[in-house]
Amino acid sequence: MTVAERVNALRSLMHEKNIHAYIITSSDPHMSEYVPDKWTTRQWMSGFTGSAGTLVITQEKAGLWTDSRYFLQAETQLQGSGIKLFKMGTAGTPSQNEWLSEELPVNPNIGFDGTCYSAAQTRELKNKLGDLGIHIIEEFDLVDEIWVNRPALPNNTIFDHEVCFSGQSRYSKLMKIRKKMEECECNFHFVGSLDDVAWIFNIRGSDIDYNPLALAYAVIGVESATLYISEDYISNELIQKLAEDQIYIADYAQIFNDLLEIPGSASVLLDINRTNLNVFRSICSNIVERENPSQLLKSIKNEVEIEGMKNAMKKDGVALTHFYYWLEENIGKNKITEFTVMNKLKEFRSYQENFKGESFGSIVGYKDHGAHPHYSTTPESDVEIKAEGLLLIDSGAQFLEGTTDITRTIPMGELNEEEKTDFTLVLKGMIQLAMAKFPQGTRGCNLDILARQALWHKGKNYGHGTGHGVGCFMNVHEGPQSIRQEIKDQALLPGMITSDEPGFYREGHYGIRHENLILCCLEESTPFGEFLNFETITLCHFETKGIIIELLTPEERTWLNDYHQKVYEALSPELDDKHQNWLKEKTKNI
Template sequence: MTVAERVSALRSLLHEKNIHAYIITSTDPHMSEYVPDRWTTRQWLSGFTGSAGTLIITQEKAGLWTDSRYFLQAETQLAGSGIELFKMGTAGTPTQNEWLSGELPINPNVGFDGTCFSVAQTRELKNKLGDLGINIIEEFDLVNEIWESRPKLPNQSIFDHEVSYSGQTRYSKLLQIRKKMKECECNFHFVGSLDDVAWIFNIRGNDIDYNPLALAYAVIGIESATLYLGEDQISNDLIQKLTEDEIYIADYGQIFNDLDKIPGSASVLLDVNRTNLNAFYSISANIVERENPSQLLKSIKNDVETDGMKNAMKKDGVALTQFYYWLEENIGKTKITEFTVMGKLKEFRSLQKNFKGESFGSIVGYKDHGAHPHYSTTPESDVEIKAEGLLLIDSGGQYLDGTTDITRTIPMGELNEEEKTDFTLVLKGMIQLAMAKFPKGTRGCNLDILARQALWNRGKNYGHGTGHGVGCFMNVHEGPQSIRQEIKDQALLPGMITSDEPGFYREGFYGIRHENLILCCQEETTQFGEFLSFETITLCHFETKGIIYELLTPEERQWLNNYHQKVYDILSPELDESHQNWLKEKTKAI
């Protein structure tokens, strides 16, 4: 079926079941960013392949809401579908709930799949549309009724993430969780988010592209815990190890029945942002609503994880040096396209020890494609890269000891003054944030201006956040910390690893983004309090031919020279002579 035919088929079901609007999110029953094929429902129905977006189908209209990262992509992919694009955050664009308020009758029936809608989302929907007397219909997965060849649940092997990589036993992690449960006077803790389950129990899997996770739920009690997963996905050896820590295995599909069996006199700790509505409704016990304790605990990397992340950065740096050497040697001599670059990036990374895959789909945007912050190359959009213009490459790897995420913008030929200016302004912002020194208790929103100031001074800006948390052989995007303009209460703490990635985008021409990962560290304690700083842990050179040196302050230039010396010192022993000589030239002081 075409997109228009799929929308029409769903609309017929709306009329049949007297549902006035149906909402399809981008997530799965675990509120994941990346989802198994079975839950790519919004993509299947709309044709829009971006990782973030919400589709709403009414009996007469259809709309899709997404953020600035995907505006250009969504315009292209929705063309001719009959689905209207709503650009979130832009002037005059209604929110989803504002649009629904204008489209729905009094006492409307609004439907969605209750396993793919969080408790928090449901409450917001009811709150915003309360004046209409909204009726929530959450029991129908309508897309399932029209998706004839819908993929089945993934069934990949689950494996132990050994303490030599995690730095902490699952038993000690459970002690920390139970301490938080005790503080909240809870007998049980329900965990529905996959990264939390993976971190607490030191397990990893391959059920989702890019994130080394397994489909699983968990219920943690005071003395024992139960993991709900595909029972044929886990070995007897790992089951035995888990049993030694009073962790037992149950079938993935049994979770809702077992939640219903929790005694009404008990109290259950859960995170309403990471719990689907059906799981919430299955619990008749008292519910205590808090953020999953593991969110903060896993964001603060221990010494083993920190060392592992740095080792992963070194391996990644070697692979990237080999890749950029290859690119420079071959450009103009053989046909190289965006797809070619994506394949070569993965090839060079795969040569490194304990490489387990990419941490997200590589963003390779040549010239005007780079102006799409989350551009995704397709067979139709793939273009040849030549010795001219700007090439933006945002990529990352998953290794047993860590996760990487790096962006470099490469001048493929001589740049004009405007291109060089923008290139340098973005670099200034990245360096200013990397050099930050700040008192303990500072939040990411307090530091975001450092990355934007050079651009703001020229009347320029970018529409995405500046930094996200990064997991350790885990999700490339994790919380609770972030660096962005929106206010978020979580302070930056020693041990947190966050991206530093300002950008600038000229629609129709080029995009520029520079990204390193930064580790929050103790700096010093003075009479005015405790101060923190960042250590840049990504290891890869910047192309200095894109820089206008005069725009850098002496401190920024010194930072760049010191960084380049560090890159050379750490990576050169891992390289052969030709790559060493090439990297020495790329990292020479300016």
């Protein structure tokens, strides 16, 4: 079926069940950002492949809401579908709830799959549309009725993430969780988000592309805990190790029945943003709503994790040095396309010990493709890369020691003044954030201006956030911290690892983004409080031929030269003479 035919088929089912509007999110039952194939429902229904977006279908209209990272991509992929693109965050664009309030009659029936819609989203829907007298119908997964040969649940092996990598036993983590439960006077804690489950119990899997996670729920009691997973894909040895810490295994689908069995007199701690509606409604006990304690706990990396992340950066830096050497040697001599680059990146990384795959689908955008912040190469869009223009490469890897995420924009030939200016302004922003010194309690939104100020002075800007948390052999996007303009209460704390990635995009021409990962550290205590700073832990050179040196301040120039010296000293012992000499030239002082 075409997308238009799928929408019409869904409308027929909506008519049968008297549903006026049906909402399809990008999530799975665990409120994940990246989902197993079975739950790529919004993508299948709309044809839009971005990782973020919500599709809303009424009997007469359809709309898709997504953010600025995907505006250009969505415009292209929605053509001919009959689905209107709503650009979130732009002037005059209604939210999906505002749009629904205008489109729906009084007392409408609004449907969605209750396993893929959070309790928080449901509450917001009711609050925003309460005046209409809405009725929620969450029991129907209508897409399942029209999706022929829908993928099955993944069934991959679950394995132990050993303490030599995690730096902390699962027992120790459970004790910290139970302390938070005690503070909230809770007998149980429900955990539905896969990264939280994986971190707490030191388990990993491969049920979702790029994220080393296993499909699982967990219920933590004051003395024992239950993991709801597929027992067929976990070894007896790991089951025994879990049992030693009073962690027991139950079938994945058993979660709903077991939640119903929790006594009504008990209190259950849960995160309504990370709990699907069906789970929420299965709990008859008192519910205490808090962010999962593990969100903050896992964001603060321990010494073993920090050392592991630094080792992962070194491995990644070696792989990228080999890759960029190969690219420079072969461009203009052999046909190289965006797909070629993607495959070569993975190949060079795969030679490194403990490589476990990419941390996300590589973004390789040549020339105007780079203007799509989250561009995804397809067979139809793949283009040859030549010795001219700008090439944006955003990529990352998963190693047992840690997760990497890095962006470099490469001048493939001589750049004009405008290209060099934009290249330098973005680099200035990245460096300014990397050099930040700030008092304890500072939030990411307080620092975001540092990355944008050079661009703002020239009347330029970018639409995405500047930084996101990064997990340790975990999700490449992790909270609760972020660096962006939107206000978020979470302060940056020592041990947090965050991306530093300002950008600039000229639609139809090119995109520029520079990205390193930065570790928040305690710098000094003064009579005015404790002050923090960032240590840049990514190890990869920048192409200095794209820089207008005069636009850099003396401090920025010193930072770049010092960084390049650090890159060379860290990577050169791992390289042969040919690559050493090449990297030495790339990292020489400017």
